[in-house]
Amino acid sequence: xxxxxxxxxxxxxxxxxxxxxxxxxxxxxxxxxxxxxxxxxxxxxxxxxxxxxxxxxxxxxxxxxxxxxxxxxxxxxxxxxxxxxxxxxxxxxxxxxxxxxxxxxxxxxxxxxxxxxxxxxxxxxxxxxxxxxxxxxxxxxxxxxxxxxxxxxxxxxxxxxxxxxxxxxxxxxxxxxxxxxxxxxxxxxxxxxxxxxxxxxxxxxxxxxxxxxxxxxxxxxxxxxxxxxxxxxxxxxxxxxxxxxxxxxxxxxxxxxxxxxxxxxxxxxxxxxxxxxxxxxxxxxxxxx
Amino acid sequence: xxxxxxxxxxxxxxxxxxxxxxxxxxxxxxxxxxxxxxxxxxxxxxxxxxxxxxxxxxxxxxxxxxxxxxxxxxxxxxxxxxxxxxxxxxxxxxxxxxxxxxxxxxxxxxxxxxxxxxxxxxxxxxxxxxxxxxxxxxxxxxxxxxxxxxxxxxxxxxxxxxxxxxxxxxxxxxxxxxxxxxxxxxxxxxxxxxxxxxxxxxxxxxxxxxxxxxxxxxxxxxxxxxxxxxxxxxxxxxxxxxxxxxxxxxxxxxxxxxxxxxxxxxxxxxxxxxxxxxxxxxxxxxxxxxxxxxxxxxxxxxxxxxxxxxxxxxxxxxxxxx
Numbered sequence: 001x002x003x004x005x006x007x008x009x010x011x012x013x014x015x016x017x018x019x020x021x022x023x024x025x026x027x028x029x030x031x032x033x034x035x036x037x038x039x040x041x042x043x044x045x046x047x048x049x050x051x052x053x054x055x056x057x058x059x060x061x062x063x064x065x066x067x068x069x070x071x072x073x074x075x076x077x078x079x080x081x082x083x084x085x086x087x088x089x090x091x092x093x094x095x096x097x098x099x100x101x102x103x104x105x106x107x108x109x110x111x112x113x114x115x116x117x118x119x120x121x122x123x124x125x126x127x128x129x130x131x132x133x134x135x136x137x138x139x140x141x142x143x144x145x146x147x148x149x150x151x152x153x154x155x156x157x158x159x160x161x162x163x164x165x166x167x168x169x170x171x172x173x174x175x176x177x178x179x180x181x182x183x184x185x186x187x188x189x190x191x192x193x194x195x196x197x198x199x200x201x202x203x204x205x206x207x208x209x210x211x212x213x214x215x216x217x218x219x220x221x222x223x224x225x226x227x228x229x230x231x232x233x234x235x236x237x238x239x240x241x242x243x244x245x246x247x248x249x250x251x252x253x254x255x256x257x258x259x260x261x262x263x264x265x266x267x268x269x270x271x272x273x274x275x276x277x278x279x280x281x282x283x284x285x286x287x288x289x
Numbered sequence: 290x291x292x293x294x295x296x297x298x299x300x301x302x303x304x305x306x307x308x309x310x311x312x313x314x315x316x317x318x319x320x321x322x323x324x325x326x327x328x329x330x331x332x333x334x335x336x337x338x339x340x341x342x343x344x345x346x347x348x349x350x351x352x353x354x355x356x357x358x359x360x361x362x363x364x365x366x367x368x369x370x371x372x373x374x375x376x377x378x379x380x381x382x383x384x385x386x387x388x389x390x391x392x393x394x395x396x397x398x399x400x401x402x403x404x405x406x407x408x409x410x411x412x413x414x415x416x417x418x419x420x421x422x423x424x425x426x427x428x429x430x431x432x433x434x435x436x437x438x439x440x441x442x443x444x445x446x447x448x449x450x451x452x453x454x455x456x457x458x459x460x461x462x463x464x465x466x467x468x469x470x471x472x473x474x475x476x477x478x479x480x481x482x483x484x485x486x487x488x489x490x491x492x493x494x495x496x497x498x499x500x501x502x503x504x505x506x507x508x509x510x511x512x513x514x515x516x517x518x519x520x521x522x523x524x525x526x527x528x529x530x531x532x533x534x535x536x537x538x539x540x541x542x543x544x545x546x547x548x549x550x551x552x553x554x555x556x557x558x559x560x561x562x563x564x565x566x567x568x569x570x571x572x573x574x575x576x577x578x579x580x581x582x583x584x585x586x587x588x589x590x591x592x593x594x595x596x597x598x599x600x601x602x603x604x605x606x607x608x609x610x611x
Contacts, residue, residue, distance in 0.1 A: 193498035
């Protein structure tokens with residue numbers, strides 16, 4: 001199994017533990033990752049707000065590089081998934097747009113024909129790798145750990161661009177949690193927004209959203225939350241002390257990355273996974289496993 | 290088909306808190322959730338309160354939350370929920386609005402956001418034709434607002450919006466899509482004024498969650514909001530934190546191919562905004578201590594060929610000039 005690995009910006013910036021743990025996990029699982037060091041930011045919908053054609057051109061460049069290498073793209077961020085997915089579909093459905101965009105790439109010697117698939121690591125693990133195979137790799141079952149899978153919003157929508165799970169009743173993440181030996185927890189906010197995208201623009205509203213998600217998971221008696229996205233992680237973990245203080249909440253909830261949770265179950269050590277970089281230490285929650 | 294309805298009941302004047310009542314129903318295979326509610330009201334408990342009128346997704350009255358997601362219940366079959374793997378139908382009132390009785394909410398705040406958009410055409414009086422003539426517009430010119438025109442104000446989008454849930458000031462997806470409908474209408478003369486007003490009504494507060502994209506009438510408010518932002522920036526309305534965030538972000542990626550997150554926060558808040566920077570200080574320090582804050586510019590990731598990225602920026606810009 002070989003993928004063009006799209007790190008996105010945040011896993012190489014404010015969430016370095018995500019990139020690190022993903023690479024370590026891939027080694028254990030035998031997944032080959034070709035890191036796309038020349039791929040740009042996905043635009044995050046922010047470049048689209050300024051100039052939709054520019055965002056599409058940047059992402060077409062990324063797709064063309066993966067297509068040239070004969071690989072599909074794996075990403076580790078819901079915003080990357082949503083934006084790459086949307087722009088990919090836009091070009092597939094509009095041949096004139098694809099042609100115009102290819103015109104912009106020609107000078108770089110690149111061409112995109114529309115074949116590249118874009119998958120978040122969650123779907124690579126559940127769909128391509130397979131949960132039965134993953135179970136065989138589990139050497140440290142997370143027995144007794146109550147895990148709130150945080151699908152978040154952008155991983156699942158628009159459904160035409162993602163299409164790997166039902167946005168109104170997703171199950172893939174919970175099935176994966178179960179395969180690791182842990183207990184999935186059902187809670188109200190699992191597909192609702194963490195507020196990250198307005199964190200800089202409207203911090204009060206953004207932190208209210210994050211705190212609500214944390215409280216919903218705590219109310220369902222989760223020991224820990226897990227995210228497939230470093231932006232959700234930033235809102236829920238890196239900003240947790242600030243957000244709870246701002247909103248007068250006493251909730252304290254450790255939040256790990258998907259790659260870290262799976263990594264633990266397949267035997268990676270906390271130093272391989274850089275658990276020390278988490279703002280809220282998961283040590284107490286993980287003491288039983 | 291046998292189905293279980295778990296309905297939230299609440300009469301604020303009588304009950305101290307909402308409670309759930311369970312109804313086991315046996316309905317025909319094609320029954321909608323609204324059919325189920327009508328049967329409950331008819332056969333089990335005529336005090337059950339909910340709104341409904343047309344029964345075919347035209348009036349927009351019967352929005353409620355079904356198993357956590359807002360739906361027009363006249364358009365949602367029980368079978369579709371069963372197919373999703375739901376064994377029970379948990380029905381609660383819309384989010385973001387105060388419950389008046391059972392599944393009926395007070396929609397006054399929703400209509401206030403609607404009215405704030407001045408949802409009527411305001412043409413230039415000099416261009417309006419006489420009383421015996423139509424003010425014509427071609428379908429092509431109205432294409433950008435075509436989807437907005439489908440809106441029936443059912444509030445499915447607002448009830449599912451994560452921002453509206455915690456921020457009553459935010460205009461919400463329905464009202465913003467309505468604003469888009471008039472901003473993109475070539476006959477309207479108040480475009481700039483409308484765009485200017487939108488900055489304070491929450492244009493930049495949408496968090497791109499896309500919950501509003503499952504609109505029963507396919508209005509797709511999130512795309513309308515993204516388009517409004519683009520139009521707003523193009524119209525030169527850039528002296529606000531949202532537009533600044535977007536401009537700094539786009540510029541940063543143009544420089545190195547990747548986003549300089551530290552710089553994004555510094556510049557969006559404003560380098561000279563000392564109070565704002567001091568306010569962010571503790572968070573920056575906390576992240577720095579955890580090794581989660583790369584120094585702006587210095588430790589910034591770059592793609593292998595940033596020159597190629599800059600070339601694409603220039604090519605897109607020059608294409609637009611042409």
